[in-house]
């Protein structure tokens with residue numbers, strides 16, 4: 717291999733984050749049960765029969781790597797839905813795509829709609845992930861989830 721091709725291979729190699737540690741299996745029926753227990757009226761779209769889960773700390777490692785939170789907010793054209801799609805897209809790679817992670821739509825205080833991300837960790841806790849700030853937190857009682865896609 718000539719030096720030029722070697723450089724091209726090294727420089728063009730996709731940079732990926734090592735896969736999550738401490739992966740555990742979680743199947744679709746368990747995810748359905750966890751979410752419906754917390755939010756019986758939510759519209760839930762689960763796309764696989766089997767998922768993996770890990771710790772909140774491992775997700776934080778991914779969030780530190782992902783750059784979605786650095787993008788500028790632009791009303792309508794790059795707003796909350798686009799941030800949530802970007803983070804979901806970033807995580808949808810062969811190393812991290814198995815996680816029980818998805819898109820969460822909520823109504824805040826019965827007025828404003830908002831899009832974020834959702835994660836079920838290995839302790840079966842539901843977390844919301846704000847893709848504009850990378851903050852992982854519990855879903856506040858003022859947030860009423862109405863659509864979840866994992």
Ligand SMILES: [Ca+2]
Pocket residue numbers: 792793794795796797798
């Ligand atoms: Ca938008």
